[in-house]
Amino acid sequence: MCGIIGRIGTGNSVPYIIKGLERLEYRGYDSAGVATMKNREIFRVRSIGKLNFLKEKLAEIKPEGELSIGHTRWATHGKPSTENSHPHMSFDGKFAIVHNGIIENAAFLKEKYFEGEEIFKTETDSEVIAHLLAKFYSGNIIGTIKKVTKMLEGSYALGIICKHFPSLLFCTANKSPLVAAMGENGGFIASDPGAIGEFCGEYITVRRCEIAMMSKTKLKVYDGNLRVTDKKNHPVITGGQEYSKGDFEHYMMYEMMQQPKAVEDTLSYLFNGENINGINLPNDYFKNKIKKVLFIACGSAYHVGAVGAILIEKLCRIDAAAIIASEFRYSSPVIDESTLAVFISQSGETADTLAALRKAREMGAKILSVVNVKSSAIDLESDNVLYTRAGKEVSVATTKVYSAQLTVIYALALHIAKCRESLCNDDLEKYKNELFSLPQKIEETINKTKRKTQELAKKIYKNNDIYYIGRQLSFAVSMEAALKMKEISYIHCESYAAGELKHGTISLIEDGTPVIAIAGSDNIFQKTMSNLSEVKARGAKTILITNEEQKEDGEIDEIIKVPTTLPEFFASLSVIPCQFLGYYTAYLRGCDIDKPKNLAKSVTVE
Ligand code: F6R
Numbered sequence: 061m062c063g064i065i066g067r068i069g070t071g072n073s074v075p076y077i078i079k080g081l082e083r084l085e086y087r088g089y090d091s092a093g094v095a096t097m098k099n100r101e102i103f104r105v106r107s108i109g110k111l112n113f114l115k116e117k118l119a120e121i122k123p124e125g126e127l128s129i130g131h132t133r134w135a136t137h138g139k140p141s142t143e144n145s146h147p148h149m150s151f152d153g154k155f156a157i158v159h160n161g162i163i164e165n166a167a168f169l170k171e172k173y174f175e176g177e178e179i180f181k182t183e184t185d186s187e188v189i190a191h192l193l194a195k196f197y198s199g200n201i202i203g204t205i206k207k208v209t210k211m212l213e214g215s216y217a218l219g220i221i222c223k224h225f226p227s228l229l230f231c232t233a234n235k236s237p238l239v240a241a242m243g244e245n246g247g248f249i250a251s252d253p254g255a256i257g258e259f260c261g262e263y264i265t266v267r268r269c270e271i272a273m274m275s276k277t278k279l280k281v282y283d284g285n286l287r288v289t290d291k292k293n294h295p296v297i298t299g300g301q302e303y304s305k306g307d308f309e310h311y312m313m314y315e316m317m318q319q320p321k322a323v324e325d326t327l328s329y330l331f332n333g334e335n336i337n338g339i340n341l342p343n344d345y346f347k348n349k350i351k352k353v354l355f356i357a358c359g360s361a362y363h364v365g366a367v368g369a370i371l372i373e374k375l376c377r378i379d380a381a382a383i384i385a386s387e388f389r390y391s392s393p394v395i396d397e398s399t400l401a402v403f404i405s406q407s408g409e410t411a412d413t414l415a416a417l418r419k420a421r422e423m424g425a426k427i428l429s430v431v432n433v434k435s436s437a438i439d440l441e442s443d444n445v446l447y448t449r450a451g452k453e454v455s456v457a458t459t460k461v462y463s464a465q466l467t468v469i470y471a472l473a474l475h476i477a478k479c480r481e482s483l484c485n486d487d488l489e490k491y492k493n494e495l496f497s498l499p500q501k502i503e504e505t506i507n508k509t510k511r512k513t514q515e516l517a518k519k520i521y522k523n524n525d526i527y528y529i530g531r532q533l534s535f536a537v538s539m540e541a542a543l544k545m546k547e548i549s550y551i552h553c554e555s556y557a558a559g560e561l562k563h564g565t566i567s568l569i570e571d572g573t574p575v576i577a578i579a580g581s582d583n584i585f586q587k588t589m590s591n592l593s594e595v596k597a598r599g600a601k602t603i604l605i606t607n608e609e610q611k612e613d614g615e616i617d618e619i620i621k622v623p624t625t626l627p628e629f630f631a632s633l634s635v636i637p638c639q640f641l642g643y644y645t646a647y648l649r650g651c652d653i654d655k656p657k658n659l660a661k662s663v664t665v666e
Contacts, residue, residue, distance in 0.1 A: 061134035061660045062160040063087035066219040068229040069246015073128035083255040086661035088134025095147035095156040096125035106145035129219040131158040134660040138183030148187040150194030151179040159186035161215035161236040232271045239263040240272045247274030257296040264291035312455035322450035322460040324499035326467045329449045338446040346479035351398035353380040361404040366536035368469040376476045385412035401425040406461040407662040408436020509637035517644030529558040530578040541638030549646035558591040571599035580630035581607045
């Protein structure tokens, strides 16, 4: 995680760095810092906490310089503190660096090259890079960067400035995203093109072993053999207005309200021809060759995969499973080209998901990805890409992209079912019609449940523990519901398969513990109701999220009803009140909803 930025150009660079950091704060907000060069001296300003604290310091100190680098941190090695904040300086003050990634052999390098030297000022894995640059500096800066980066194990995107080169900005990368661009206002580097979109129309990607060097007007990239190389330019897609939160107090609320549009836009993008837009595999693959579908992802995206696995089994009659990407990458899966591996990722940069994709590809699986951010690593490395058309999602807790991802999964399941003829035409038609009615029904769900969940939040926000329960697709939704609650409200909230509760966890139920059951009108509704009665008998406050057509039951303390839909699509509607409940509960507890503590929007470390 972490975000890096750099600029060399005429006039003060610091305002550019701040603008870029605002766009990169989604990558971490434990601390932020800037280093700027003036009169061949490097000057640093750093601050613990969100970017606003750094901005306050900068407004007071007013540093200036044409060459600057900046960083926003998500702590991996060393607690969030001013000392551990980037940029880091070399022992001789010649180099300043910003780093995104993890140097796995930092301890080894410290011991090997600096044993007994009292030069380390931080607990980070990054500082050693600055010291190594100073130690091995030979007068040939590109050669020195190459020599030092060859010693590093792990992942990095590095921005480097050196006192000897007051008009040059250097950067290099391995496994961490990094772009470089020339614009009217000079040269820029950043972890994400969106951070510099305001200043540059096009960018290049700095890949493994490459070193880029920028002056005010020129960008030169060296390959692994230090030969100057030509790079393809990509247009910067992100526009400034996408960061709007409308008239809402939080991005999260704005994004929840955008869900009908996110689903509608995704549907019109996917269904604009005979086949689903983005699937390049022949229909015959799905009809005759496919034997297994694996959904591989992290966090909420994994929860979408959990819905996907149940749907594929049910509608397409193929073995299917959802696997957490960080588990998949160290497992010994049995896969070959008859396996379709589906990677789901909003950012398209999640390190574990990307590594899992590379592993599945190596093992011969067919690769299909569901991504929201175009030109992200997962997008670029996938043979089949189904885009979610949800637009920029700023709030750390995903909502509209989760809904758009579910939409893609439904479309994929229907496509496979059609190819395999596992559903008759009438059923296919019925499911497709219902899928297209989802934007309207999500809108209705928002209107019906927003106020009700706001009231309900008042009754639960002081609780220390909350449980969500459900079966099958509703269990998959309950995992997402619990994550939405805990990540932004900091209340301990767990999700349980409803039938599993009595195998241990029920002992945690006390008087007034909220237990929220998600159960649509299907053949297992009554089973979940029995589980709700079991916790009610032990003092729980029982809450049910169900369909409109479901009969009220006196046993239940609170009921939230969503419009009626086919059981397969209940997930898309039932998740909406859960998102609102998480939001309002966090609101009442005074939490920082869009930037919950310890989190970041893009998880680019393992
Ligand atoms: C939770 C949330 C995370 C992400 C997860 C994967 O609200 O947003 O759990 O779903 O970090 O991120 P992506 O989708 O970018 O791979």
